[in-house]
Amino acid sequence: MKKQAQQPGQPHAEEEPLDGVRFSARSVKAQRGRLGLSAADYGKLVGVSGLTIYNWEHDKSRPRKAQLAALVAVRNIGKREGVDEVGGIGSEEEGAGRKK
16 A cells, blocks of 8 residues: 655645545635635645645535545644745745755
């Protein structure tokens, strides 16, 4: 059995069963709005692209099991925590290509 490596920026999703967890496009949009993040930033937080978030919110696609676990993991974070996490992710990526 393959073990997935955690992507940078993806919250640590404990090995909790996803039984009873349902996906709702409206709840993804509400969570993103509550955190005050753009689709791109929320995507960084969850470990997907901004376009994927857009597609989820407009019910054009649905998250896979691992992505659903990441959505569950960010469900209980606060606005400051979310913004701090995304800020850390963006600065790591941007800082890699800069000259000092």
